[in-house]
Amino acid sequence: MSKTVLIVEDEQAIANSIAYALRTDGFAPRHVMLGEQALAALRTHPGEAAEIPVLVVLDVGLPDMSGLEVCRRLRQFSDVPVIFLTARSDEIDRIVGLEIGADDYVTKPFSPRELVARIRVILRRAGSTPTSRESGMTMVAPAAAAAAERFELRAPEARVLFYGQPLELTRYEYLLLKTLIEHPGHVLSRAQLMQRVWSGAPDTLERTVDAHVKSLRAKLRLIDAQLDPIQTHRGLGYSLACA
DSSP: OEEEEEEEEOHHHHHHHHHHHHHTTTTTTESSHHHHHHHHHOOOOTTTTGGGSSEEESBBBOSSBBBBHHHHTTTTTBBBEEEEESSSSHHHHHHHHHTTTTEEEEESSSOHHHHHHHHHHHHHHHOOSSOOOTTTOOOOOOOHHHHHHHHEEEGTEEEEEETEEOOOOOHHHHHHHHHHHTTTTTBOHHHHHHHHHTTOTTOOOOOOHHHHHHHHHHHHTTTOTOOOOOEEEEETTTOOOOO
């Protein structure tokens, strides 16, 4: 069965071009024009797993609400991957979108074929089944499940356990590892990690990220010398291995 991708776009011509590219590549596109329609389509109910979109292409400028607000509300009950579409290219827009849980950001005009290629990359990286936060649902993204087997994040205590053993972490080591755990399989650039972890220290250099990754790896190896769950993506950033 073809995987469903939800297109949330109020411009019919753009939606049609995306839908055509998705169908050509074997996906089943579904189109809505409003944010409320998108949220309704993404809420899961028992017996409807086959119809749940595996990814959302979400326009930032919708008639009824901002796409940013749609994503913010969506993240309260689902971890389905989200790619933002926007006519704006300001860095602050990209940062806000990524901060509230988007997986990628595409600026108009764009190539529908390139968008589909990005969709395939995200689905390979994160797994094709979205996590649901609704009570009673048992769908868990493979990437998150694999990370949970190794790490236990105790946010109220600001602690992380690795294979059941507590890690002695500094403040920024904890925040860095927490960010990676919360986005398993996602490649986060140094700039994104700086924004998420060192937001209160604007004078910190990006090289600090590398230093903290190195110290984290050393502490993880004290528990398992053969395993390095933090992956380096040269020229891109870091991710937490999914397996």
